[in-house]
Amino acid sequence: MSTPNAPNAGKHPASQQGRTPSQAPGATPSQLAGATPPVSTPFSNSAHAAFSPRGGPKTSPQQFKKSPAVSLLGQLPHNLAFDSPSTAAALGLGGPANMSTHEAMEGFQDMRSITRDDDKLNRLEAILEILGRKKGFVSEAGLERLAQRYGFECLSEDDTAPDGRKVRMLIIAGSSTSIEITMDNNIVHSVNLTFPESSEAVVQCMEPAGKIMLQDLLLAPNQSPLTKTLDKFALNLERLTTLDKLSIMPAFDCRAAIAGLHASLQALYDWDLARAGEEGCSDDVAPSRVICARHGAPVMHAHDRVGLSLRYWKEMGHLPIQKYHKTWQLDISCCPLPPPLDPMHPFPSARVSDQWLGKDIVRDDGMGGDAKTFPLDWQEPEHVSLPASDEAKNNSVPMFEGDIPTGGPPQVSFLITFDPPIVLSSPDAARLYTYTGAPLPSPPPQTTFDQIVFPTPAGALQDDPSENRVIQRQREVSVMDMERQFSEKTHLNSLYVYKHIYSMEVKEMVFSHPKQLIDMLPLLRQWAFTSMLLENSFGKETKEATLPKKAAADGDSEQDQLSAFLGLTKATKTSASASAAVDPAVDLSIDVIIWVHPIPHFQVKFPFKDQGANITLQILENGIVDVTDENIIAQTDNDRVTREILGKVLEQMEDLSKWVEWIRSRLG
Incomplete structure (x- = not known):
């Protein structure tokens, strides 16, 4: 059957984040000011305010600091309890000197009830946060809720299977992504992932992702449909969502940018394998040595994960790769461009190219010597320039903050996620950030190496930092x-x-060029x-x-x-x-x-x-x-x-x- 495109696809010109002001009916200038829309959360807008346990606007820290009660509390000794007579006298709530202690404490009843209510609300918020982590179970309704949660449009219709049975077809459509899921009595049989506006090379690169998402939804042998959760499927759907929302079709396709990185890293990996073979490394051990000692190994849609990863370490690196061996890798994706530390030197945006390396991989400097000593022949592909929107063409100045009156680069950056997160000393962490030019977290975390690697168990006494x-x-x-x-x-x-x-x-970091990862x-x-x-x-x-x-x-x-x-x-x-x-x-x-x-x-x-x-x-x-x-x-x-x-x-x-x-x- 034909693959539907997203609603209203192609009706509006490209913009920096996929939608222009005209594409958001009823939007206010304040909503359009940012280059990247805020992430939707259950309590992020007024429509969900009724479901917030707080039930209304929260008092700002500035208002709290100005409270008379706070000014009085600030004068109290730290060892006074709210239910003690001395505290009541200190706050002046005891009235005349001959007032009884019981009468003096009546003024604290409201304060204690507020404290108890806040504790209950905090517990309720913690419960809601835990429930929000649950993605639901595999079913037509569960898939629809999950897709809508990530901003996709959903359409369900009856279809006929090749054997003549009546089945349900659930179509999940984004701006440039379509997922067709065939189900029979809420049991998934097939998943078809397509990208209608992407190039043929991108479609071939992303094709295995559909097989992974199908495995996320299929029942295991002897598994009951009542126990099949959407947790794994949700992780991969979220990764596709990121690339879909940040793509500005047809000018800039995040999936094409990722596929280009994969092509260049794969060429480098093939070159490393050939050099390892020339040095006498056996074919079964060479991949492990390239991972642990050379430029790493790129993998696309591996280990039940949709997307590109660069493996750089594995346990038992001297042995052939086995499924049970733990690996360390950099998961590569895209994210909104971070705000620049220096407005005159913004962080470079993502580029679409499969020519990050020269054809010969290494650059011969004319000095002779072994090919291993030659520097890699890194290239600098051209930056993408987006076409100006109709609104920008008709105005000499931007209508809203974030609009670009002429063509400009996409507000998208490459992102690496460390899997697992890497723990290193603060000086080496700062050195790691210098490779990419990414800004250091501010303020820097004040945690010691041993407390990160071996955290003190909950409920145990904290170690004295002055002692070894x-x-x-x-x-x-x-x-x-x-x-x-x-x-x-x-x-x-x-x-x-x-x-x-x-x-x-360190868990994640932006970057702009694959040579930064290799370094x-x-x-x-x-x-x-x-x-x-x-x-x-x-x-x-x-x-x-x-x-x-x-x-x-x-x-x-x-x-x-x-x-x-x-x-x-x-x-x-x-x-x-x-x-x-x-x-x-x-x-x-x-x-x-x-x-x-x-x-x-x-x-x-x-x-x-x-x-x-x-x-x-x-x-x-x-x-x-x-x-x-x-x-x-x-x-x-x-x-x-x-x-x-x-x-x-x-x-x-x-x-x-x-x-x-x-x-x-x-x-x-």
Whole structure:
């Protein structure tokens, strides 16, 4: 059947955000002032005001500050309670001196009821927020509600299946996107995703997205239709919605811009694969090496996600890619252009091109040498210039703020979403933002690295920031000896946080050129490997240590132990061996000191021969492990193991416990 276009499609000229003032009947100038319409929320307009738990206009902070009650409350000592007689006297609500306490407290009844009402309203808002996260269940009505929630038009009609059965066809239409969903008794059978105004190349690039959305709606084997939710489908529909709303057809198609990035990144990936093969890397391992050590691997519509991603790290990077391997990637999409920090130098808008790289990928500078040393031949495609709207042509000056009287670039930018979010020190986070020129969050978050990676559990006492934090975890480790026999051992891993370094968790960032993504990959891999090392050694696969504090074992405080590790004081025996002596169920205790500035460092101590092992290593860019100091090689007769080999083994094992066991079995 024919694919319907969006209502009123093509009746109005292109504008900066897909609709001109004439396309919004009844719109006021204030509503048209912004270049990007505000996101609709249940309480964002007067039509929904009746559903707001607050039920009316909220008092502004300025009005609250001017309240006489606040001025009186500001004079109260912090330890006074509202229900105490002293508080009533301080507020002057007690009346004459001979007034009873009961009468004095009557003035607080209204204040306490307001407080209780606010608590109830806050709880109600929290409940509504939780309910708003639910996307509903797969059905015709559920799909219609979800599509309308994202601003699509919906049309339902009867249709006939190839076998002659009567089915329902639900058509979800945007400005340049159409989704046809065939259902029989609210059970989805097919999904047809089309882009009527896009080029053939864009249609072919986006075609697999329809298969992913169909899988989001199909029932699993033996699954009841009553339990099939729209959660996965909603995530992919939201991604399509973003590209649909920001596209200004036919002048600027966000999907074409994404497809162009994919074409250039794919050409770079193919070139990397060829170079890896020439260097002797096998065909099954080469993709992993390109992901972890070169320019990453672009994937389109993979891992049940609609859209483009650039993979830059994976666990077990020395092994072929497997489905169960965790990957780190940059999800690439579009977003409204951010406001410029400097009006004279606005952030560059998105461009549509598949020629971001030259035909030969690298640029020969005439100096000779290996192709790996040549710089990439990045290009600068031309910016898109939108046609002026009819209103702009008839006016020499803009009618409203945001209107452009002549052709101009689209108010759209490229956006990367870090999956998973990357945690790194504040100086390196600032460096990450310099690659793209994106503005830093303001004000910068005041959170330490350890609190982001290992947040304090809810209800637990917060750690004193003036003290060195200690995290103890217990885990079971499968160990293979020299005869390739496996055994299970219990480790007690203790992590000492040396200095609290302010850090950031970066989730998304705008960019304007793919070379900016390639430039940041070595830094991202450095912190991705650091987070993976901490997760494998102290994360979810471990459990809370059941042993008492180490101070009970050797009589030293944790601060004394940390000082001993750093060489500031002398210790008669290591805390690791002392901890193991507390509970015979622990086969080995490992003490690790971490500091993350200027780069991530680890100092690892564990029982080894007579002197014990003391190894210091640092994580370099691209996730390379550099062993800077150790005392174990001198205690052995094995001259084949070097510091470089120790670093390579940890890069492959990605786990401090397994690495320590390898050292003890090979060198102990």
